[in-house]
Amino acid sequence: MSIDRAAVVAGITRLAAAMERDFDLLNTADGALGDGDLGVTMTRGMRMVAEGAEALPDDLGKALLACAQAFTKSSGSSYGTLMATGLMAMAKALKGRESCEAAEFSGLVALARDAMQARGKAELGGKTVLDSLNAVALATAGVSDPAAVATAAVQGARAAMEAFRDKPATVGRARIFAEKSRGLDDPGMLAMTEVVVALAG
Amino acid sequence: MSIDRAAVVAGITRLAAAMERDFDLLNTADGALGDGDLGVTMTRGMRMVAEGAEALPDDLGKALLACAQAFTKSSGSSYGTLMATGLMAMAKALKGRESCEAAEFSGLVALARDAMQARGKAELGGKTVLDSLNAVALATAGVSDPAAVATAAVQGARAAMEAFRDKPATVGRARIFAEKSRGLDDPGMLAMTEVVVALAG
Amino acid sequence: MKKILNNPVDYVDEMLEGLIAAHPHFYRLHGDSGRVVVRAMPGHRGKVGLVTGGGSGHLPVFTGYVGAGLLDACAIGDVFASPSAEQMADAIRFADQGAGVLRLYGNYGGDIMNFDMAGELVEFEDITCTTVVLADDVASAPLAEREKRRGVAGMVYAFKIAGAAAESGRDLAAVTKVAQKAADACRSIGAALSPCTVPQVGKPTFHIAEDEMEMGMGIHGEPGVWVDKLRPADAIAGEMMDRLLADMPLAKGDRVSVMVNSLGATPPEELYILYRIVKARLEAAGATIVMPLVGRYATSMEMAGVSFTLLKLDPELEGLLKAPCECAFWRV
Amino acid sequence: MKKILNNPVDYVDEMLEGLIAAHPHFYRLHGDSGRVVVRAMPGHRGKVGLVTGGGSGHLPVFTGYVGAGLLDACAIGDVFASPSAEQMADAIRFADQGAGVLRLYGNYGGDIMNFDMAGELVEFEDITCTTVVLADDVASAPLAEREKRRGVAGMVYAFKIAGAAAESGRDLAAVTKVAQKAADACRSIGAALSPCTVPQVGKPTFHIAEDEMEMGMGIHGEPGVWVDKLRPADAIAGEMMDRLLADMPLAKGDRVSVMVNSLGATPPEELYILYRIVKARLEAAGATIVMPLVGRYATSMEMAGVSFTLLKLDPELEGLLKAPCECAFWRV
């Protein structure tokens, strides 16, 4: 089963619902040491994406570009901007194609990770969304069965959260409170884990 | 015994000392319902007058004019301005003369009262310094013996304070709190009473 | 609210020292009192002089409005206290260019007595003086007793219009007449949200509860129309406009200028939110807005709050309002 | 500190509505986001475009400095939040007159990412963009890590100088170069006395005790150098000048401009008291002060506090600083 426009639209629907559900969860996680707006960013962003889902073209590159633009329109926060950046990187890779294989998932996530790293100028290992994406890319590398990709992606994201929980934040607003951040999940990693879970279906 | 430059200088010395003493008394009285600066006005004003006392001319008109100007220089408060106004009125009447009689005292105070009334545009009977001056002018009318003038002036000023204590303020800042002002001495009347007592020696 | 200062008794003198150090091409001190600020570039010989005076703590009022097309000289007292008659007389002496001097100031006891007195002092020197007293605050007395009203931000309009008239070469009677016309065409109302602290007193002059505001309060904290819970911006603006328009109704075709003024701490963001309603109400009345002023034009140091001032224009006033002027705080 | 507003979510849109209603000859909205403010009278064809962007709540920064001889367009976010890349791209599109666009903004994470992204969006449209990031706050990182410093009031100087360079017809490389030179020649430091409230949050963002102040605090309440008892004005000014001059020493003959800026609630009276010391210190260093700016140039709504900014001039920067400019908040 390859990924096409229909699969993308179905994924958007699940993801939008998940973000409505996680509004408070993410705001609270961000509010612990940041400005408490991450739920707002994700909920608003996915609402905008979902509104445009019907009109998405068959070209997967153009479709993901439209999703990226919906995110940039809805918020200027760090996370919204990073999400848009990752989507744009994947969009570029898929330009002109109407389907892709599950086996390509790992590579696409790695592209997003790299683009977001370039955008945010943060290192890997800094306890951010980058570490979630990195773990997902690694966990899904070499896997081609769609169900296995989904399972590996979720496991990778969850394992990264566990692994980084007790490390200090080094990036964004929470960096100022690096010591206090030990023991707390990074809100951006938490959000990405929920994204992966929702996409896995 | 007539009033000449020496008598004026002696009066200034007594008055300046009295106002140093009454600094807190007058500030507190004004502070009850006003802005608490009447002690500042009188102490500063009399310091300026005393500083110029040595240089006062023999012409009583010019001497009192200099006193008035010292008051205007030291403060723009209502009371300082009224004091200067009263002194200027007396100065005009005494222009060119090097002495005057105690019998003229009542008339001079009445001149000051009228000039101050014209300046401040307040009515007699409003529980202000005008009522003190009015009482002093009336009490000393027709008296020519210097000691008797002094006694009558003090009695007049004190009687006016008693008579007005329970009336409401109608002029200046305290007017806003007219009802609260009943039972409290008007600070301007209190100050004028102390002035008269000090001048009486 | 905290203040940045040294010895409170030096507040005004240090403020003036800094003002003149920062803007020597606009302001300088005149005379020996240290409290008379005059134009660094005096008006031409034969120009009617314009002076004002009042307490400190209201920048740009009063001192700030000394400048070309505005005031010639200003006597400035301690915070919220009148300057002395001597200082006012010095201001008048500087301002006189042989054509007489208009005294233009707010309706406060000490200022009135001292300006009257200053006029008498300079009378001996053959300087002719006229007077226009600003009494624009509709909250401080009913219309029937207009002469009792306090002078507030409307004086900025009066300074501007009289200044332009004087600059244009009109004589004393004409400048006085148009200044009086401007004063009569002004209506203001203020709303305070927080008090301010007179430096020498060291604690707030009055108190407003954390969730309350006072409609119609004066710029020194004098009581207003009501104290109530803080209302939404649109409701505040609406009530302020109600009271102004009740006092000076506008008709279709009228031209007005309007000032939406911060009393100090209130930021321009909030003034612009209020301005939406001000504009809507004036337009609903059929009036056209000319040169709206939104900003800090007449303040009480760090007091939070706003005032609105309406100036109803005729062609003469409008021309003078739009004439050029320049000081460190305002340029037209 | 209390605020005058309606629904907090409407704060920025209502503010912009009022701003544009009050000053239609200076500002208008561009595009459909409602958050891009542009010059009502656009620059001439072939002029290098200048854009900025950032959070609301800092008037006149950012939006206020759109105008002739200043910025062409500004994307404005919610209070203290970056606008989106799309909005920035709209601002860039408007600003482009065929000669490319300089992006000039403060060193904050969200703003940087979004402006980078906006640049990529418009790249497809053949608009060339350059970037100068303002990082003038000496309190936020040591000199060795200058690139980590926050951008604060120094951006006003950068807007002015880049704006004048663009207006004079220089090309994109030249405008970018002189803007970078201005950015490099700026040093700022702030001291906060009270917090401010983000409307949608509804309570103060941070806390400063009633008798304390924080030296070096950022304009959103980011931590500073020290928290201590409130000091006398001269001591505050002295320490701020110490830190600025340690970071950028001045020598005899240097020419500098200096901005003494209120963060919002602090009144001009206090700025002038501080200015005495600023001037004395600069003159003691042998420097000549050019065009000092004392007032509210970059604020955080109703926050009490001040910032000082030094701009070391060379003849090129001085000429551009003094060139004419005009917006609703500032005219040179």
Ligand SMILES: Nc1ncnc2c1ncn2[C@@H]1O[C@H](COP(=O)(O)OP(=O)(O)O)[C@@H](O)[C@H]1O
């Ligand atoms: N420069 C960066 N690089 C990578 N991730 C970042 C960066 N900055 C922020 N993040 C991620 O974004 C999350 C915070 O997002 P958000 O709440 O939108 O930030 P803000 O409100 O400060 O703009 C962090 O938990 C972190 O995972």
Ligand SMILES: Nc1ncnc2c1ncn2[C@@H]1O[C@H](COP(=O)(O)OP(=O)(O)O)[C@@H](O)[C@H]1O
């Ligand atoms: N217009 C007036 N006419 C007569 N007396 C006045 C007038 N205004 C004030 N006073 C007197 O002055 C006193 C207050 O003086 P002062 O404290 O100097 O006033 P302020 O501080 O308000 O300028 C009052 O108690 C009253 O006696």
Ligand SMILES: [Mg+2]
């Ligand atoms: Mg956040």
Ligand SMILES: [Mg+2]
């Ligand atoms: Mg945020």
Ligand SMILES: [Mg+2]
């Ligand atoms: Mg008093």
Ligand SMILES: [Mg+2]
């Ligand atoms: Mg007083």
